[in-house]
Amino acid sequence: MTTINRQATPQDPQNPKDSQGLHEDLHEIWGNPRGLKALTIVNHTTLGLRFMITGMVFFLIGGILAMLVRTQLALPGQDFMSPDIYNQVTTMHGTVMMFLFAIPMLEGLAIYMIPKMIGARDLVCPRLTSLGYWCYLFGGIILTFSLVIEMAPSSGWFMYTPLSSSEYAPDLGSDFWLLGITFVEISAVSAGVELVVSILRTRTQGMALHKMPIFAWYILAMALMIVVGFPPLILGSILLELERAVGMPFFEIAGGGDPILWQHLFWLFGHPEVYIIFLPAAGIVSTLIPVFAGRPLVGYGWVVFAIIVTGFISFGLWVHHMFTVGIPQLAQAFFSAASMLVAVPTAIQVFVWLATLWLGKPKMKLPMLWIVGFLVIFVCGGLTGVMLALVPFNWQVHDTHFVVAHMHYVLVGGMFFPMIAGLYYWLPLFSGRMPSETIGKWGFWLTFIGFNTTFLIMHWTGLLGMPRRIYTYEEGTGWDIFNLISSVGGFVMSAGIAMVLLDIALHFRFGKPAKHNPWNADTLEWANSMPPSAYNFVSLPKVDTRHPLWDNPDLPRTMAEGKHGLPVATNGRREMWGTDPLTGKVREIIHLPGNSWWPLFAAMALAVVCISLLVRIYPLAGIAVIVAAVFLLRWSWENGAHPKAAPDAEVAPGDPPLHSRTMDGPGLWAMSITMLANGSFFMSYLFGWFYLWTVSPEWRMPETSPLSLIALIVAGLSLTCGAGILEKCVRGLRQKRDEGLAMGMYSISALGFIQVAITVWVLLSADLAVTETAHDAIMMVGLIYVLLHGGLGAILALMQGLRVGYGYVGAHAPFEPAVVAQLWRYNVVVFWIIVGALAVLPRVIGS
């Protein structure tokens, strides 16, 4: 195979001549293809870079939009942009920066960095990484294309209803947003799932939880927050798109809906989103400060504590974005208190960073300059955040430029500055070259001064009463000079960012070759070659310290010489350790799939779904959904004992078994985490159902439930019966028994299809008026949800039956039915909850 990443740089620890054979063997297996086949690459290093480069392109687009906004607002009475174009530009600036830059950029960094830091060779679901990238790219292109045709969303980046509903936004702008963002969110959730599983199950031998690099803790929290935090917005987007396309009145008062439901669903996602962005950036800070202070982080346990607290409390703050919508004072007080609580873990981290610097001997290199800039700006942003948590103050400055200024202090200070620090820090790893300190310092100071000139001043503009999202203002309002200063600052900041980008671009050609581990860092990513090889490490070390390269500086060399775990690549498989999530003890060898077209094909089919929904060609959308499902199922077929995966279970003497020959591979964990995301989606749905029932002023519930309770109970029993048989099959496989397994799987599938058929009958016979009442519309969504899940469960069970026949599943390869059982368990629980919520409770309580 022709591969790239084959050349090692002179300072490469993976370059000893006596172990060259090992490198060649590993390159044969892991190397990336060139040409058209580069589209099939699933390697985390390549995909992480693709995420980051694509993110930077979207950042430039978002930045240009920001400059257009500042040009428009520089002087009073400007007509540089029409009101509608201005609304499109501001909406897209926020949307692009939040959804297409901040999250994908940090996810890209995590995708690139996490396996290297934890001593693994790749992420645990490489094809999922690839699918995530393509969904991100296609979704981003679809969304930004709306700008080109001047049909971009214009209702603000949070798309409040009814402003974004058909009545006030009849063109396609809102549809671009809802469909494009949902598409991009597939990418975010995919990355979230696999980062969680990778961190928990693929750390190198001996790396117990309390020995993990601190960055991995941050990414673990971020990934779990994505998994739980994104589904509410996915649900909200689906509901709003259904309202716009079909007329289901989820957010229309007259139909029994409520526009405030959108705000709840959006901010259930939106506030954790701020911390989803902040946490990985803080992880960069906690990684860099000890390196440049030359001592371990003070209070590792305190930081772990702070990360976990932030992850949870950030889900309890969403209503502080809604203090002016008219909720009772007591409820506002709960959210005000919770909003203040979240400052505690943030403050702990700030004090930990200061203490580490205080006790160390900080070296003021370029990355540290950006870290200091972060500390100054983020602390200011945090303080205005506490001010905004106070209800009376919040009322005063709500929807003014003060909030815009606060948000930029938190997001630019809390994400952009650490991210640039991280880019400068890991640049030698990416390229093998050092950046220019001179250009870099110019870039920093211009950005720092420009940023504060723009946004510090904007606090005063806001306090003087300037509302956000107005496209112009009259002369003599007292806002003129402040807006002009902000605009000048914005352009200075742009010049700074341009210098940073110039520095990064030039360093690939003119940067000095970096010596190995140029910052004298402590974590394993610096044991790689620079730039890294496709397989990361020739051998996987045993690590029993938080600072492997400080405690054993010789480790990169011995790893490259193949003196640690899994150095042999004789069986042609991509392999790495699967370890115990708590202790880091080796449990199995995880074999990973190779390069594949399926992720690209599936993403392309999903893009067709997205575009055909946008232009409202629904039959094509339906066909594309089926095609995407076929691609995804075909992808899942090439697993386990399939000839393209691991037909041969042979391992070296003394090595643990392959994961597909055990009952606890990473796929099981990936399914569990996926069900967590799914559960978050379902809980959001239930919240919507009960919220409208309780709060909506025009909620109309029929005297008698339209759903046949008896039919639903029969369907539920069929589903439960199928799940019971599946559990029995899995128990048998645990005891190495597989008699009647194929027949069992077919029976389970049949029971699943019976449940689907009965549920379809219930749905059709209910005769729901989905365009007239939110009650019927939300009932329909719930039934379709259980239908889709039931159908998927039945199809997967059917495929398992077929795989038993092909010899891919059985006592010798017992893993997969256990994964399918997770879905069936979930389906059973969800089905009965749906029956209870939609069919039983209305009968018991009434309307």
Add this chain to the structure above:
Amino acid sequence: MTSTIQRLHLTHPLHFVIGLTLWCIWFIAVYGGHAVACAVAPPAPEQGVFTLVNAMLLLVSIVSIALLAALTLGCCREAKRHEGRLRFNAAVSAGLYLFSALGVLFAALPIIGIPPCL
């Protein structure tokens, strides 16, 4: 008491998330319960804070604080009995339970001062 602590496996990292999950459940119960109570049976404004709604919210909060405080103590004891990974787990869990307890206390304070449905 000792056997109860052993059964809870307070050195397991699952306790990193249990305390704050309890905090979240408390938060949802209090916010949701309060919203439902105000929608279904709002007390008269002249009752001030001396309402059944406030009393129930306070009761739920006190029970939550007591539970979280007990788990904090249990984790502290376990942390003292172990070294290394297990000590780390128990100590971090103790901190998280304590924060959760104080979090309930702090966020519940308005219950004693603000009438429920205004």
